[in-house]
Structures are given as C-alpha cells and as structure tokens.
Amino acid sequence: MSDAVMQPMLELKGIVRRFEQAGETLEVLRGVDLTVGAGELVALVGPSGAGKSTLLHIAGLLERPTGGTVRIAGTDVSNLDDGKRTEVRRRSIGFVYQFHHLLPEFSARENIVLPQMIAAVPKSVARQRADELLRMVGLEQRGTHRPARLSGGEQQRVAIARALANAPSLLIADEPTGNLDPHTAEHVFAMLSAIVRQAKVGALVATHNLDLARRMDRVLEMRDGRLVEYQPSDLVPLAEAAPDAS
Template structure:
C-alpha cells in the first residue's frame, strides 16, 4: 500500500518581531502526514495552529525549517512557484465554506480546475464525479443559497479535491455545523481521504472527532506533541 508522506515539516521555526520584542510562535515543529491519513491538530487559541497551517499550505514561509509536499522540498520556492504548488497539490477547507454565491455547486468545483488549465469539458466531468462522491450529484445546478450548511460544506470539500491534491488542509471544517451535520460531513471527509489517498491535516476544537482520526497532535509551547488519544483536558472553544 502506498504510504508515502504527503506533508513533511522539519524543524519549523516561525519568529515574529514587534516593537523590538521577538515572539517565537513555532519552535522547531516536526510533522509528517502520509497518504490516506487523517491527522488532528488541537490546542488552545493562540497556540500557533493557524500559523502551522499557513506554513503547511505554503501561504506563509517559516523563519527556518524545511517543508516538503509529496516528497518535494518547497521551502525556498519563490511566490510564483509556491502558487503553482498550492494550485496543483494542496486543497483547503475552512470553517466557512467560502463558495462563490453567484455560481452553482458544479461551477464552484469547475472553476479551480479551469484556473489550473483543465478544459471545461473535463472539469465538468471531474466536478460531477466529485459531487457524486459527496452525495450531491442531484444538487449540482443549485447555487449555495439553496443548499443547507452541511451541503455547502460538502461542496467546499469537493472543490478542495478538484485538482486531485496530495494534501488536504482543513481548518475547523465542521466548526460551523450542528452536531448531526458535523458527524455526517466528517464521515464523508474520512471516506474520501481514504479513497483518494490524500494526506489530511485537520485543525479542530472538537475532541470527539479528533479522537477518531489516525493521530492527534497538540500544539504546545511552539512544538507538536503526539497523543495516543486526544488530550484529557478539554481544549477551549474559540470566542
């Protein structure tokens, strides 16, 4: 079975300077996410989870350290190359779906493919396939306003997978959903990660979901600490 690393972070340091004060948010974080694996990222607000996700998603550069996506060192790429890697190899899902309201569900999944240079006909076929995977093949012509919250988030997941990425980065993907809907979206996300062999890094405050992922990493004092199960102490919800 292909179990290669989709994301590798080595010795990640992120330092900010404000008014002569130096703040080390990340102090040598280490992380590997493999194909078909879901890794939960937990920790209180302000611990550095968002900074780590930004670095993993090539939206921000570390002060020092190495970032590899699907085995390729992307640490020193210029902005143009980083954008190419994001477009080709990384999918993003956020707490709020950020779908384009003037376009249908299908069009929201087609657009990132066309931006990446895929023909419209092939992009439509891929979009229909992904919408079937998330159980929305009958809702493809509907705009986001006509979809429920859970349906909108499922479209967002389909869009994140549109360009067949190696890595999926999800920031509170069920945080804006009621418990029942969150459960359904998480189950669907898990099934797709397994099927597509994507590596998934999922930041969450939902410890119930975190415990059901393959591994749980807690951000603590700028480094990542692995738990056999989620930490016993509850992680506070963000205000």
C-alpha cells in the same frame, strides 16, 4: 494504518516561525517536525493563539517559515519563489475552512469547475471531474443549485469537493465542521474521512472538536510552540485538563 501511509504527503522539519513585535521577537513555532502520510487523517488541537493557524499556513504554502524545511509529496518547496509556490498550491494542496467561502453567483458544479479552469484544465474535463466529486459527496442531484439553496452541511460538502477538484496530495482543513450542528458535523466528517482514505490524500485537520479528533489516526497538540503527539484514546484526559470556558 496501511503501508500507503508510509508515503509522506507533507513533511515539516525543524519549522521555526518568529515575528518581530514592538521591538521584541515572538517565537510562535520552535522547531516543529510533522509528517502526514497518504490516506492519513491527523488532528491538530490546542487553544486559540497557540500557533495552529501559523502552522497550517506554512504547511499550505501561504506563509514562509523563519527556518526549516517544507516538503509536499516528496518535493522540497522551501526555497521556491512566489510564482512556483502558487503553482504547487494549486496543483497539490486543497483547503477547507470553517466557512465554505463558495461563490454565491455560481452553482455547486461551477464552484468545483472554477479552480480546475484556473489550473488550465479543459472545461469539458473540469465538468466531468465536478460531476464525479458531486457524486462522491452525495450531491449529484444538487449540482445546479447555487449555495443559497443548499443547507449548511451541503455547502460544506461542496467546499470539500472543490478542495479536491485538482486531485491534491495534501488537504489542509481548518475547523471544517466548526460552523455545523453536531449531527451535520458528524455526517460531513464521515464523508471527509472516507474520501481521504479513498483518494489517498494526506489530511491535516485543525479542530476544537475532540470527539472528531478521537476518530483520526493521530492527534497532535500545539503546546509552547512545539507539537505533542497523542493517541486518539488519550484525548479523554486531555479534555478533562482543559479549562472551564464558563
């Protein structure tokens, strides 16, 4: 990766997450360290229930860790109150999920304008930004269409554009291609990758798709509450070690 990656968009240090359940303590995360640089794509893999979602929620300021430090674009946000955490989330973090969650009564363009208006961006500026993002994802001719008139891949591309509406430092993606057929998933991932590089966003992407994970800069596997790092080329033995789902 280039020197730009040396600028961290996300830093997690010593992250611990414990839950009290039926009088017992369940330790889901056991001292996780993680850094994601600007323009870097980091894959997060592992079986369901391993703690990937908990880690994403902590990185995205949706959940507080039991212990450890969270920094977003160099700022320590570990001890902020809920109001300030919400401000940081709106300004600095974009989210993409497996299902697009677009508002069905609004057009593609309006879905991208809305988060900007919530962040107090003037409407005229928000519209210009929405049009720019629609061009970036190749949907400039579809901006007036509501989600029901868009294909699954187009809907997810709008969701990615919406996640980038407020020019975040960090993009959190949870199975962003999981609801798409392989050809469409490939197209959406290629577009996401290009935008991350161009916008110098740090991207943490949880996925079960090892073919896509192999194309990212680094691969982190959640195992026993800790992260194990692989080079993308190492994922072939990882895939062979996976249990048969049949």
